[in-house]
Amino acid sequence: MLATVLTCLITGILASLQVYAAQLVWGSWTGFPDIDTAFVHVAGKAGGPVLFMTVTSRCSVANIGSGSSAHLGAPACSTAWGGSNALSPRFFGAIDPRRNIHATT
Numbered sequence: 066m067l068a069t070v071l072t073c074l075i076t077g078i079l080a081s082l083q084v085y086a087a088q089l090v091w092g093s094w095t096g097f098p099d100i101d102t103a104f105v106h107v108a109g110k111a112g113g114p115v116l117f118m119t120v121t122s123r124c125s126v127a128n129i130g131s132g133s134s135a136h137l138g139a140p141a142c143s144t145a146w147g148g149s150n151a152l153s154p155r156f157f158g159a160i161d162p163r164r165n166i167h168a169t170t
Contacts, residue, residue, distance in 0.1 A: 087107040088094070097103045105124065109117030147157025160166065 087104070090111045091097070091103075091107050094103075097106055099106070105117055105120045108120040112119075143152060143157045144160070146152040147154045147159070150158075152158070
């Protein structure tokens, strides 16, 4: 429990510092070219075009990773729910005994 609380606390502090630093770099929040991509524009103003492209590419890679993990985690959740009879165990809870993986029937 302590690790969870410390993770939330440290993440909150780091996010606050990041927003404060962005405010110092950019100034007025009304001047962003696009409010949805304000993070990369602040990076571009702070570090030029190289940092802008670096942050943009890193955000794209992070998006792909987050989406992939969500898609890969869904079958594991479905199998667990099928094993506990929360979903149809005939389909979602079936485990192939030979390969010990989720098997569709």
